[in-house]
Amino acid sequence: MAHDDAAAAPTLDIARCPLAEINAFDPAILNDPYPYYRRLRSEAPVFRDPKTGIVSVSTYDLIMEVNRQPSVFSNAFGEALRSGSTGTMDPEEMAIMKDGIAVVDTMLTADPPAHTRYRKLSAKAFTHKRVEQMGAYVAKVTNDLIDSFVDQGACEFKSAFANHLPMIVIADSLGVPRSDMDRFHRWSDAFVVQLGGVSDRETRLEAARRIVEFQRYFIDRIEEKRANPTEDVISDLVHATLAEEGDARTMDYSELLSILQQLLVAGNETTAHTLTAGLYYLTADPALRARVAADPELIPSFVEETLRLLTPSHNMWRVVKQDAEIGGFPVKKGEIMLVRYGSGNRDESHFPHPDDFDPARPDAREHLAFGAGIHTCIGAQLARKEMVTAFPIILDRLKNPRFPAGRNAFRYSPNMLLRGVAELHIEFDR
Numbered sequence: 145m146a147h148d149d150a151a152a153a154p155t156l157d158i159a160r161c162p163l164a165e166i167n168a169f170d171p172a173i174l175n176d177p178y179p180y181y182r183r184l185r186s187e188a189p190v191f192r193d194p195k196t197g198i199v200s201v202s203t204y205d206l207i208m209e210v211n212r213q214p215s216v217f218s219n220a221f222g223e224a225l226r227s228g229s230t231g232t233m234d235p236e237e238m239a240i241m242k243d244g245i246a247v248v249d250t251m252l253t254a255d256p257p258a259h260t261r262y263r264k265l266s267a268k269a270f271t272h273k274r275v276e277q278m279g280a281y282v283a284k285v286t287n288d289l290i291d292s293f294v295d296q297g298a299c300e301f302k303s304a305f306a307n308h309l310p311m312i313v314i315a316d317s318l319g320v321p322r323s324d325m326d327r328f329h330r331w332s333d334a335f336v337v338q339l340g341g342v343s344d345r346e347t348r349l350e351a352a353r354r355i356v357e358f359q360r361y362f363i364d365r366i367e368e369k370r371a372n373p374t375e376d377v378i379s380d381l382v383h384a385t386l387a388e389e390g391d392a393r394t395m396d397y398s399e400l401l402s403i404l405q406q407l408l409v410a411g412n413e414t415t416a417h418t419l420t421a422g423l424y425y426l427t428a429d430p431a432l433r434a435r436v437a438a439d440p441e442l443i444p445s446f447v448e449e450t451l452r453l454l455t456p457s458h459n460m461w462r463v464v465k466q467d468a469e470i471g472g473f474p475v476k477k478g479e480i481m482l483v484r485y486g487s488g489n490r491d492e493s494h495f496p497h498p499d500d501f502d503p504a505r506p507d508a509r510e511h512l513a514f515g516a517g518i519h520t521c522i523g524a525q526l527a528r529k530e531m532v533t534a535f536p537i538i539l540d541r542l543k544n545p546r547f548p549a550g551r552n553a554f555r556y557s558p559n560m561l562l563r564g565v566a567e568l569h570i571e572f573d574r
């Protein structure tokens with residue numbers, strides 16, 4: 145968030161410290177990474193960190209160049225993450241995962257041709273037409289959630305609202321009961337731990353246990369939908385046929401669970417963080433709030449600008465498939481890369497005054513918050529629908545929002561891939 149970038153200043157002197165000495169995983173850097181990004185973009189847009197060997201790509205144009213070459217810069221990073229920093233999976237974690245199913249790489253962590261096949265099938269679940277028809281439904285979920293706390297004149301917005309809207313929408317779309325929502329949150333958090341690649345051992349073991357729990361639950365749902373199909377995404381996927389080298393077949397558990405885990409996880413924290421950030425901007429800046437409230441046509445670009453400035457999917461992994469070069473910088477087969485979407489979205493050579501929130505920025509939609517290339521977010525239209533529907537209702541019902549004194553730390557979770565604050569306390573007129 146532009147206004148809060150200084151919320152907790154890193155202990156290091158980022159302006160002077162040699163890049164090679166900065167620990168990019170330091171919670172203080174993760175809390176406010178922008179001074180570090182500015183230095184990366186100007187001094188080393190492609191930078192191999194000598195401490196970790198990870199190669200960062202930080203400018204808008206070079207990130208686009210990486211994403212245009214999926215056969216060189218691959219998304220098959222699943223194994224590397226499952227193995228953690230040691231390169232091999234912890235034996236106890238392996239024993240836990242043995243009780244579950246080894247999922248195959250389908251979308252996010254797959255390359256063509258497998259990626260193309262699974263993506264085609266999954267995209268059918270969120271067609272333009274289906275999502276466009278969801279406006280009234282999303283408005284009802286939004287209003288019902290706000291009804292549950294509006295009389296109090298105060299709330300912690302992320303846990304009262306932002307966590308629930310995307311989870312309810314995805315649970316309803318999949319065709320699983322809302323009453324299981326607490327479990328979905330637990331499982332979603334477990335996958336985030338695995339993807340983040342930076343958690344301690346105990347947290348990873350607990351995440352592995354939860355992932356096995358998730359699998360058991362969804363195998364039961366898959367069997368229910370196989371026997372009695374209903375109008376929902378699980379039924380569609382269970383009965384969909386995958387065309388493979390002339391053969392047509394339905395998907396097995398390892399494929400279905402992989403797709404379901406991505407649909408369940410990918411859209412929750414990301415959308416929740418964006419909703420929370422949007423309300424933060426509206427609360428922190430009354431002039432912005434008045435401008436957006438007076439002109440509903442600004443809502444879509446307000447959402448895009450929130451996505452650009454926050455970039456909830458802040459970094460994404462890639463694996464180098466063959467010796468290559470990027471921006472004149474040689475990279476070697478097997479190296480791990482980070483495409484730094486959060487930095488590309490603040491690249492001054494693409495977005496003038498990149499740290500300013502401009503709800504009428506003409507090219508805001510060119511941001512990288514949904515990625516770019518063959519892995520561009522499959523849920524982007526759904527997430528946008530949720531947000532452009534929810535924000536006018538939030539503006540209308542949580543009048544004159546303000547931050548209660550001393551309640552907000554405005555600290556960002558120490559996660560390499562996901563960016564957002566854990567809590568946002570607000571008060572508003574009843």
Ligand code: HEM
Pocket residue numbers: 219251252253263270314406407410411412414415418455456457460485512513514515516518519520521522523524526527
């Ligand atoms: C504000 C909300 C969201 C943000 C910021 C976001 C961000 C992203 C990004 C950056 C990628 C590309 C990853 C890469 O470059 O490798 C991605 C992919 C993906 N997203 Fe989202 N996402 C959001 C919402 C959703 C929703 C609602 C869903 C599910 C319905 C979803 C499902 C997926 C899936 C399955 C992929 C993998 C696509 C592929 O590899 O082909 N996302 N998302």
